[in-house]
Amino acid sequence: MIEIPSADVLIQGILSGILMGCLYALIAAGLSLIFGLMEIVNFAHGEFLMLGMYTAFWMYTLFGLDPLFSVPVCGAVLFALGWATHKGIIKRILGGPMLAQIFATFGLGIFLRAAAQFLWSPDFRQVAKPLVQGPVKIFGISVGLPQLVASAASLLAFGFLYWFITKTETGAALEATAQDRQAAALMGINTEWMFTLGWGISSATVGIAGAFLASFFYVFPYVGSLFGLIAFVTVALGGFGSIPGSLAAGIIIGVIEVLGGLLIAPAFKYVAVFLVYLIVVLIRPQGLFGKF
Amino acid sequence: MALLTLQGVTKRFGGLVANNNVSFTVEEGEILGLIGPNGAGKSTLFEQITGFYPPTAGRIRFRDHDLVGLRPDQVNRLGIGRTFQKVRPFLGMTVIENVMVAAMQYDPNPVKARRDARTFLEIFELADKQDTGARSLSIGERKRLEMARAMATKPRLLLLDEVTGGVDQRTIPMLLQLISRLRKEQGLTLVVIEHNMRVIMSISDRIVALHLGEVIADGPPAQVVKEHRVIEAYLGDAFVVPAAGEVPGR
Amino acid sequence: MATTGTVEATTHGSGSRRTFGLILLGLLVAVALAFPIVFQLPYHRDLAIKVLLFAMLAQAWNILAGYCGQVSLGHAVFFGTGAYTSSVLQMAWGVNPWFGMVIGVVLAVALSQVIGYPCFRLRGHYFAIATIAIGEIIHTLAINWEFIGGARGLTLPIQRDSLAAFQFHSTKYLYYYIILGLMSLCFYITWRIERARLGYYLKAVREDGAAAQSVGISITKYKLMAMALSAGFMAAGGTFYAQYVLYLDPDSVFPLSLSILVCLLTVVGGTGTLWGPLVGSALMLPLSEFTRIKWGGTGSAVDLLIYGALLTIMAVFQPAGLVGMFRRWGRR
Numbered sequence: 062m063i064e065i066p067s068a069d070v071l072i073q074g075i076l077s078g079i080l081m082g083c084l085y086a087l088i089a090a091g092l093s094l095i096f097g098l099m100e101i102v103n104f105a106h107g108e109f110l111m112l113g114m115y116t117a118f119w120m121y122t123l124f125g126l127d128p129l130f131s132v133p134v135c136g137a138v139l140f141a142l143g144w145a146t147h148k149g150i151i152k153r154i155l156g157g158p159m160l161a162q163i164f165a166t167f168g169l170g171i172f173l174r175a176a177a178q179f180l181w182s183p184d185f186r187q188v189a190k191p192l193v194q195g196p197v198k199i200f201g202i203s204v205g206l207p208q209l210v211a212s213a214a215s216l217l218a219f220g221f222l223y224w225f226i227t228k229t230e231t232g233a234a235l236e237a238t239a240q241d242r243q244a245a246a247l248m249g250i251n252t253e254w255m256f257t258l259g260w261g262i263s264s265a266t267v268g269i270a271g272a273f274l275a276s277f278f279y280v281f282p283y284v285g286s287l288f289g290l291i292a293f294v295t296v297a298l299g300g301f302g303s304i305p306g307s308l309a310a311g312i313i314i315g316v317i318e319v320l321g322g323l324l325i326a327p328a329f330k331y332v333a334v335f336l337v338y339l340i341v342v343l344i345r346p347q348g349l350f351g352k353f
Numbered sequence: 354m355a356l357l358t359l360q361g362v363t364k365r366f367g368g369l370v371a372n373n374n375v376s377f378t379v380e381e382g383e384i385l386g387l388i389g390p391n392g393a394g395k396s397t398l399f400e401q402i403t404g405f406y407p408p409t410a411g412r413i414r415f416r417d418h419d420l421v422g423l424r425p426d427q428v429n430r431l432g433i434g435r436t437f438q439k440v441r442p443f444l445g446m447t448v449i450e451n452v453m454v455a456a457m458q459y460d461p462n463p464v465k466a467r468r469d470a471r472t473f474l475e476i477f478e479l480a481d482k483q484d485t486g487a488r489s490l491s492i493g494e495r496k497r498l499e500m501a502r503a504m505a506t507k508p509r510l511l512l513l514d515e516v517t518g519g520v521d522q523r524t525i526p527m528l529l530q531l532i533s534r535l536r537k538e539q540g541l542t543l544v545v546i547e548h549n550m551r552v553i554m555s556i557s558d559r560i561v562a563l564h565l566g567e568v569i570a571d572g573p574p575a576q577v578v579k580e581h582r583v584i585e586a587y588l589g590d591a592f593v594v595p596a597a598g599e600v601p602g603r
Numbered sequence: 604m605a606t607t608g609t610v611e612a613t614t615h616g617s618g619s620r621r622t623f624g625l626i627l628l629g630l631l632v633a634v635a636l637a638f639p640i641v642f643q644l645p646y647h648r649d650l651a652i653k654v655l656l657f658a659m660l661a662q663a664w665n666i667l668a669g670y671c672g673q674v675s676l677g678h679a680v681f682f683g684t685g686a687y688t689s690s691v692l693q694m695a696w697g698v699n700p701w702f703g704m705v706i707g708v709v710l711a712v713a714l715s716q717v718i719g720y721p722c723f724r725l726r727g728h729y730f731a732i733a734t735i736a737i738g739e740i741i742h743t744l745a746i747n748w749e750f751i752g753g754a755r756g757l758t759l760p761i762q763r764d765s766l767a768a769f770q771f772h773s774t775k776y777l778y779y780y781i782i783l784g785l786m787s788l789c790f791y792i793t794w795r796i797e798r799a800r801l802g803y804y805l806k807a808v809r810e811d812g813a814a815a816q817s818v819g820i821s822i823t824k825y826k827l828m829a830m831a832l833s834a835g836f837m838a839a840g841g842t843f844y845a846q847y848v849l850y851l852d853p854d855s856v857f858p859l860s861l862s863i864l865v866c867l868l869t870v871v872g873g874t875g876t877l878w879g880p881l882v883g884s885a886l887m888l889p890l891s892e893f894t895r896i897k898w899g900g901t902g903s904a905v906d907l908l909i910y911g912a913l914l915t916i917m918a919v920f921q922p923a924g925l926v927g928m929f930r931r932w933g934r935r
Contacts, residue, residue: 102728153919159727163674164870164918171863172911178904282904286859290739293732332743335736342733343721403817425816435817443810454807455818461800506818 066323073202074319080212082315087215087270088288089295089307090222091263097239097302098259101162105170107289109264113139113271114280118186127192128276135268143264147257177282186280207277214273222266223304235259294338300351356381356510356542362411364397371397373566384536384543386557390586393563395546396438399512403435404428434508436499438515442487449483451498455505470505477501493520513545517552529556635783639776652779654884656840659786661868661880662793663836669874671829672809674731676862677738678837681711683856685838686845690757700769704842711838712831719830723823738862745853756852769846778847789836794877805829867910871917873924882925
């Protein structure tokens with residue numbers, strides 16, 4: 062069943078896997094942030110991504126704005142959604158039973174997916190003429206320019222997020238709340254603000270990732286399901302709560318996906334990803350760099 | 354005869370040494386007090402004895418059994434019961450159901466388990482609340498519930514982790530009497546972690562003092578309390594030592 | 604004040620409460636038995652069969668997730684295992700489907716232990732994610748496994764009507780009574796579990812694993828037991844489904860959407876309660892039919908809109924589900 066393709070194909074595959082991995086990393090970062098902050102997994106994360114993609118799509122279709130320029134809009138819209146989600150739902154289930162925590166966001170995801178289908182039909186959409194298109198050659202290897210730009214932009218956004226968390230005062234406050242909620246509160250940090258901010262940033266991040274993704278990927282209501290699952294797996298692999306972990310894991314997952322497709326069969330690329338994830342997490346439940 | 358023996362128990366969490374070469378024995382029928390400032394490694398010892406963490410090094414023997422490597426449920430079935438520092442009742446169940454679950458270890462029949470559970474609830478003065486949800490109990494009542502639940506597993510050795518913590522001052526004498534009664538009537542051996550010096554001084558036959566993960570004193574209360582290292586460890590904590598023979602049940 | 608899933612009213616309630624409960628149960632049984640005779644249209648019968656089948660599947664999930672607190676989001680794997688096992692055995696080697704059902708149950712139970720043993724080490728959310736991943740792996744594998752029909756699926760050969768062959772064409776009522784019987788068996792076993800030590804132990808594992816261990820309960824053993832029971836009933840439902848529809852493919856028996864539906868029905872009805880799965884199925888499935896008819900096909904996804912909203916609302920405001928709500932009203 063395993064057939065080794067030529068070196069050219071392999072290298073091209075690995076490179077494209079790394080590029081996609083940067084995008085996965087950005088998508089996963091928000092999920093990791095929220096989990097580190099309050100030990101909640103946002104099971105609607107994929108649908109947030111989907112909404113980011115649709116926002117970019119509509120900005121393009123209605124106003125001719127290229128997805129790369131819709132980034133602020135997507136970020137803002139999703140920030141609002143994240144904020145509202147925390148205030149409306151998450152606040153009420155913090156510290157509650159596991160079932161409630163899982164199904165509160167799971168239900169939200171189903172609802173958003175159905176709403177997208179209801180409002181915009183299940184048809185596949187795409188940004189027909191993105192600003193950036195076509196292939197480009199790096200060291201003689203051909204990659205799609207949109208993927209390259211999206212991945213570079215993702216790395217940039219990821220770097221910015223990391224800088225924000227580690228170098229700014231607000232970021233430090235977020236970290237403090239993540240490490241020890243009570244101590245943070247005693248030090249005068251408003252944990253409620255931190256939670257809301259965390260949700261806002263996480264959602265904005267994934268909204269921005271959606272804008273990047275929309276420049277070369279089909280947009281449809283169920284697109285979030287797949288990326289959501291990859292995001293969970295990426296965060297679990299990298300370690301919940303570890304933002305650098307998301308980057309490492311994202312790239313690893315991107316590469317495994319491609320290799321799985323090339324070496325086994327295209328239909329099995331996700332099987333390969335999930336298998337690797339399961340193996341890692343069963344040996345090391347806290348993931349590669351995780352705290353828990 | 355030593356019921357519980359710890360030999361060279363060491364626990365490392367990465368770079369942090371929680372317990373370092375801890376050795377002591379617990380004789381059958383005695384009440385051993387375990388004291389030490391916060392972070393001294395007392396609860397970590399309990400976790401290792403009851404199988405929640407494996408020690409990094411050292412041996413733990415209970416009667417003829419080696420405890421290291423056993424799961425917590427196996428340790429309990431051998432005859433060691435415990436309470437938790439941060440109390441952990443089964444919140445979604447009623448008071449009596451909490452104890453029934455423990456009693457069922459000996460008889461799977463719920464009707465019989467209910468009767469047994471009721472007996473324990475009566476000992477711990479919770480019988481009138483038997484059908485209320487555990488969620489609605491106060492901290493003190495939850496601590497008593499945990500003790501009743503642990504007792505329902507009919508242990509030979511009971512490990513109590515700060516049962517007076519956060520408890521109303523007036524309830525403490527009642528708890529002390531209960532503990533003494535348990536020792537006398539049920540032939541129980543106890544290891545008690547406590548911060549309340551009054552309590553520990555009045556009930557312990559022997560005290561082991563820990564500081565920074567190591568044993569710094571081991572002996573009768575009156576002696577331990579005067580040891581230089583113990584006083585140093587508690588730096589500034591003033592306490593009054595009650596005269597011997599004053600406390601009921603001894 | 605009693606809490607979700609405890610056995611208060613039935614063992615210690617007042618005499619009149621018990622009589623009321625028994626009368627209600629009797630009525631339910633009578634309605635269930637008489638249903639296909641009163642409602643003769645195939646459409647109603649099919650809907651009723653669907654409700655009963657899903658009530659059983661939801662109860663199966665309930666045993667693991669509601670009573671034992673282990674939230675699996677990939678439970679369809681056991682349903683599909685049952686469906687495919689009996690069908691493949693029948694088509695390839697002529698094995699009788701009833702016997703095939705038993706083998707399917709055995710296989711599903713074995714699979715559940717293989718999955719559970721390593722995965723139960725994972726905490727709540729991680730366990731849920733792992734089950735999704737496993738579900739997807741198996742779904743993909745099934746699509747690509749030619750021996751069991753791959754993406755095309757399997758079409759079961761039509762046999763003459765008989766109980767032995769587990770196929771009925773002229774009098775489809777028997778399908779109804781069979782699933783009624785299976786579902787009742789499942790509910791009966793759950794009822795017995797609730798009142799026995801197993802039920803208490805499962806709940807203790809759900810409430811606080813460490814505390815459960817401290818009183819001598821091996822949490823792995825009991826989680827695996829709940830998993831086995833749960834998988835077994837899912838598989839039995841799978842075989843029934845295969846014999847009823849006479850066609851199966853990976854997308855109809857292994858999809859994530861099926862796993863989610865099973866969770867949804869229980870959460871809405873009331874996890875950790877005996878009747879929750881039935882209440883949830885009886886309410887949600889006809890509702891979904893209704894929205895499908897009123898607002899067009901799945902293209903409009905109105906039923907999913909309602910599902911999603913209900914799931915979230917229930918999880919946030921009413922974790923005890925509809926059954927929990929009824930209980931609270933009854934107590935006032």
